[in-house]
Amino acid sequence: MSTIVPLLQADDTDPGEASIYERIRDDIIQGRLAANARLKVAELAERMGTSTNPVREALQQLRGEGFVVMMPNRGARVRPIDDTFVRDIFEIEVLIEPALTRWFVSLATKADLQALEEVQAEIEALNFADPQKHSQLDMTFHRLMYDRHYNRHAVDLWWRHREILSAISRQFQTSMSRQASILAEHRELIRCISRQDADGAARIIAQHVEGSGRHIIEHMRLNQRRD
Template sequence: MSAFKARPPVGIDPTGVSEEGAAVYELIRDDIISGRLEANSRLVVAELSERHQAPANAVREALQLLRSQGFVLIVHNKSARVRPIDQDFVRDTYEIGVLIEPSMVRWFVGMATSVDIAALERIQDQIEANNFSDQVLHGELDTQFHNVMYERHYNHLAAELWWKHREVLRAVARRYQYTLVRQAQVMREHRELIRLVRIGDADKAASLIAAHVDGAGRHVLEQMRASRAARAG
């Protein structure tokens, strides 16, 4: 498995916590998404500290970050509990991308250089070479593909919001495999987006990215429904 990690937009701290806090955050987040920590279960700092062999302060940092991303609910300003990772949560998360990304892509088309286009093509070549065989690597490359378009955006708040919700959706999506239909859509839409950027068609590029992000979110929802139906059956 590749050690490649997508980087956040320039000037954005993706976590805002210490190195220890970031490490514990990933462990607890994975426990929540995998179901090892069940929905609505209470999160006790001392128990999590022992579970992950981490300092209490790092656990507290992790819980605050998880709260900001919607994975953890703080009840009555005291008790932390696991938020159910349900279809409403996924829908609310990806719809933010549908709203934000078209505007950011439209801006990118107006300032993209040949170097930017070459970067998109290089990353897409890597995506196609991987061909979904390593799903974690695909997620990193796909995120970096989008980040080429947003990393220099003048509105850092918008870029930070995009990154935050992108990371949430990507973490949830790791539980599910891409269907062959979705794989083909991703490849086709990325290549078409590069073409539209090259010819400077901002309106069509914005429309395409909206459909692309919506398709990604709907695919996760479909996989969640299928998984739930399989468990019920």
């Protein structure tokens, strides 16, 4: 199985440490870098204890993902992370993931199904007790379906969007109703794949993605009302 890695790796960090890209991204998501704040390369490099080149590379990647806006003669600024930002991402994912899933259904083997069942069993046994571990298992579940797809651009786009939504969702607790939906949708997805029902699998994965996106948006809007 092929392995997908984030597009940017920080060469001047130890293995296991967050990359410069991840640190700036998380500062934006958590509000430590305020919306519309100017991002000065030299200041960020000093703050993160690195040279300016990794910061420039990170800002370019963040620009490509919509976190950063760059304007002529005005430099880079933080894009507001709001419900519109999340909506745009998950609406794209609703288009990408069903296509990836349909392809997987066409070639899924008994070994693939067993692997999905094993990961799902781990997810259910964990029962959301450890959000970080759940996120890792959930990522493994979906990568089992997508990693072998021939369209690497589509898979890389899914990966980047998944990383962004995961980073944003870490701010919020998953509701009991959403937890139940996640488990049920995974189970139904496995059933559709076992029956080679590509249409059903595509429908379930679209529902799964949209449900996750709307859950994040609901939390964001609730926080806005509290503020």
